Amino acid sequence: MVGFGGIIYTLFEELASKSGSYAFIQQAVDMIERDPVLMQALGPPGPLKIYGRSNRYGRRRPQVVSRFLDDGRRCLDTTFWVEGRNGVESASLVTLQVVEEAPNLLKERFLAIDLPGQKRKVLIQPQPPPRSSFSFFSRLFGSE
Numbered sequence: 001m002v003g004f005g006g007i008i009y010t011l012f013e014e015l016a017s018k019s020g021s022y023a024f025i026q027q028a029v030d031m032i033e034r035d036p037v038l039m040q041a042l043g044p045p046g047p048l049k050i051y052g053r054s055n056r057y058g059r060r061r062p063q064v065v066s067r068f069l070d071d072g073r074r075c076l077d078t079t080f081w082v083e084g085r086n087g088v089e090s091a092s093l094v095t096l097q098v099v100e101e102a103p104n105l106l107k108e109r110f111l112a113i114d115l116p117g118q119k120r121k122v123l124i125q126p127q128p129p130p131r132s133s134f135s136f137f138s139r140l141f142g143s144e
Helices: 002-016 021-034 036-042 136-141
Strands: 049-051 064-070 073-083 092-102 105-114 120-124
Touching (some): 021 092, 021 105, 021 120, 073 105
Antiparallel strands (some): 049 073, 064 073, 092 105
16 A cells, blocks of 8 residues: 555656656746747647657657756756657757756756757756855955
């Protein structure tokens, strides 16, 4: 019975939760669909196919999601393929990285798409960490 509860929790966390990996993948796909240049490169208007790997076997597999800690914050890193109406010729690799901004609040840190025959298009660029307001000398002499 405990094992069944764990399975139900995992399914809810991944599929229904706003902090699940599939929620962020869907948000990334929504951003791609709102970009007219990307949609033109992916082919005629229509639904996009999303899959985990570029080979035949990978199309039946879920996306690979890596979870790790970075400076004590939870991070999620994934790559997946998006294919437009042009079929395999338009298949593009999407890279997504999500980081925990506050407890239980995850936010996209990096989102890029590699279109075939074109340069990588970055939709979300990582922000540099905030600089300290204290200078070296103020730390050295103890003044603020």
